[in-house]
Structure formats: structure tokens, C-alpha cells
Amino acid sequence: MASVQHDDIPHFDVLIIGAGLSGIGTACHIKNTFPKKSITLLERRETLGGTWDLFKYPGIRSDSDMLTFGYNFRPWNKLHTLADGPAIKQYISDTADEFGVTEKIQFGVKTISANWDNEIRCWTVIALHDKSGEKRKYTCGYYISCTGYYNQDAGYLPVI
Numbered sequence: 001m002a003s004v005q006h007d008d009i010p011h012f013d014v015l016i017i018g019a020g021l022s023g024i025g026t027a028c029h030i031k032n033t034f035p036k037k038s039i040t041l042l043e044r045r046e047t048l049g050g051t052w053d054l055f056k057y058p059g060i061r062s063d064s065d066m067l068t069f070g071y072n073f074r075p076w077n078k079l080h081t082l083a084d085g086p087a088i089k090q091y092i093s094d095t096a097d098e099f100g101v102t103e104k105i106q107f108g109v110k111t112i113s114a115n116w117d118n119e120i121r122c123w124t125v126i127a128l129h130d131k132s133g134e135k136r137k138y139t140c141g142y143y144i145s146c147t148g149y150y151n152q153d154a155g156y157l158p159v160i
């Protein structure tokens with residue numbers, strides 16, 4: 001068990017919010033560079049991939065070539081350089097498995113606040129667990145937000 005308990009509150013050296021391209025990439029770098037640090041990822045959805053799982057419309061693909069869009073530590077080696085959504089999701093998922101990050105993700109856990117606590121010199125994070133409806137508290141030394149920039153709850157309706 002990587003986490004240390006303080007008064008029954010799970011504590012991690014590094015807590016990452018979001019298991020999309022950024023969250024998984026960040027977690028891989030941390031696991032490689034600081035293998036002894038405890039780490040967790042809180043992901044509000046039931047799967048990883050973020051953008052590349054959320055959007056399913058036909059023909060979805062990246063505009064950037066995968067040689068620059070992919071991770072430098074796990075180069076894209078397919079022949080097509082402009083990948084479609086499912087291929088990018090698979091790439092993120094395979095990377096997470098290969099680097100032992102998948103098992104660090106807590107799915108269905110939506111972060112609702114994060115505050116620095118001067119007294120305990122840690123971040124205090126409150127998250128809502130989808131299944132139980134419970135709010136739970138975590139503490140961490142480093143808090144990294146990889147939440148992307150979409151409103152996941154509703155599409156944007158412009159006023160025209």
C-alpha cells in the first residue's frame with residue numbers, strides 16, 4: 001500500500017486530478033523519476049483517456065501528428081501519424097498499463113476542492129465518490145491538476 005494514513009485520512013506524496021493524456025503522462029514521469037513516492041490519480045469518470053474517450057463522434061482525430069502529440073518516453077510507432085480517437089485512447093491506456101499507472105487510478109471520484117493547509121503543510125483535497133455519494137478527504141504533498149478544459153457536465157450553448 002503506497003499511501004500513509006494520518007488520522008485515517010489517506011495521504012499521498014503526489015495526488016493528480018484527471019486521467020487523460022496529461023494526467024497519465026505526468027504519473028508516468030513521476031513513477032519513473034521518483035519510484036518511491038506514493039501517488040494516486042482521482043478520475044471523475046469510470047475510464048481513463050479524457051478527451052479521447054469522452055468524444056465519440058465519427059471521424060474524431062488529432063490535428064497534431066502523433067510524433068509530437070505522443071509521449072517522448074513512449075514514442076508513437078504506428079505508420080499513420082494523424083491518429084483517430086480510439087487509437088489515441090488505446091495508446092494512453094497501454095501507456096498507463098505499461099508504467100503501472102492504471103492501478104493507481106481511483107475511478108468515479110470527482111474532486112470538488114483543494115486547499116493548502118499551512119498547519120499540516122499539505123494540500124487537503126475533498127472528492128465526491130460517485131457510487132457511495134460520500135465526500136472523502138485526502139492529503140498530499142504535491143497536488144497536480146490535469147483536468148483539461150471542458151465542462152464535462154454539459155455542452156456549451158453559445159448565446160447567438
Ligand SMILES: Cc1cc2nc3c(=O)[nH]c(=O)nc-3n(C[C@H](O)[C@H](O)[C@H](O)COP(=O)(O)OP(=O)(O)OC[C@H]3O[C@@H](n4cnc5c(N)ncnc54)[C@H](O)[C@@H]3O)c2cc1C
Pocket residue numbers: 017018019020021022023042043044045048049050051052055060061062063064065069109110111112146147148149150152
Ligand atoms: C477532436 C479533438 C481534437 C484535438 N486535437 C488536438 C491536437 O491535435 N493537438 C492538441 O494539442 N490538442 C488536441 N485536442 C485537445 C485535447 O483535449 C488535448 O490535447 C488533450 O487530450 C487534453 O488532455 P488532458 O489530459 O489535459 O485533458 P482531458 O483529456 O480533458 O482529461 C482531463 C481528465 O480530467 C478528468 N477530470 C476533470 N475534472 C475532474 C475533477 N474535478 N475530478 C476528477 N477528475 C476530473 C476528466 O474526466 C478527464 O478524464 C483535441 C481535442 C479534441 C476534442
